[in-house]
Amino acid sequence: MTTIEQNIDEKLILILEKVSDPEIPVLSIMDMGVVRSAVFINDIVMVEITPTYSGCPAMDVIGDDIKQALKEAGYDSEIDLILHPAWTTDWITPRGRKALEDYGIAAPLDADADIDVLLNGKRIVKCTNCSSQNTRLISQFGSTACKAQFQCDDCQEPFDYFKCLK
């Protein structure tokens, strides 16, 4: 679904890629897919971001961080929070998925598999520590709105799983 339009001025890509999700510092907000557009209008950068979850407290911080990063690069900006089209985990880039895994958060499965692991006890989420699929759900909700808690029954490592949102 990455075909959904994203309009970002080329000059701004590198700047925005340096801004990270405050909850997941290894993940750039660009790889997260929350920046929907960033364009110059009368010398001001107009940025549109979209929340992952409605109540995500990181959004205010992300807005401030974008403003700050652009300011350091010499640009004034305005941030607008848009709800449509609604964010989906499909917008996390392959590089973003890898960053999540490296950080210890299992990347989202597709929607059907997601229901299987969260409601039907299926063991297919890959442990971020040892790659075993012998993992079980500990809690359908985790440390933030977007995650669930899992544990690996081989290496015993507890880890977060990023829930699929479609």
Add this chain to the structure above:
Amino acid sequence: MKDNLYNYILGIADNSLILGQRLGELCGHGPTLETDIACTNISLDLFGQVRSYFQYAAKIAGDNRSEDDIAMLRKEREYKNVLLVEQPNTNFAYTIGRQFLFDVYHLAFLAELQKSTDLTLSAIANKCIKEVSYHERFSSDWVKRLGDGTEESNQKMQKAINDLWTYTDELFHQTEADKVIVAEGAGVDVTKLKVNYYKRVNEILQLANLEIPESKYFQKGGKEGIHTEHLGYLLSELQYMQRAYPNMEW
């Protein structure tokens, strides 16, 4: 016209606000760590949704009130939530029962609100429905677990459903303002959701080895601002900071 839309939005948002506050009461008090986190996460989703609605309502009101003013600075009679969501966390079965009976409605409601001719409302609905479908799966799952669990959990779940049942019919009640917004195509005709609602609820109750309550006596009034005695206490906690330190800001 504007007043009707403003009130219509409050009617939707207040359900999420008050239910979010009820769930938030369980922060640090849930029966297990996992359910504690679950209830507070659902609460967070609901508060997030409320912000979208109230930001929009504040824009429509256009009188310098902020989303926080709308949330915090109203009197009991001015809250338009249904009676169901203000019912207390008597025990975990009541928390789950209330959540389940609301989630099934909420999900069906948002599915329709996505088709609203009001583009802001349809965008909010489109965002919220993803979160609410997870809530509904969570609460249905727990109704089944408790209903189909031990003798004691079954009894407690049955009692909670029996007690909360009386508040379900109000979900499908329309106020005069609702009718105007529905006629304009911006609102959802909730009367049309009723049949499928009870069908879905009954289906889960059967799977959970629970009996479908037979009571045909239903309470209503919340949508008109006439609440049960529980709302006043809830608001006194919700509004504590604003009452103790008027106009305080973070």
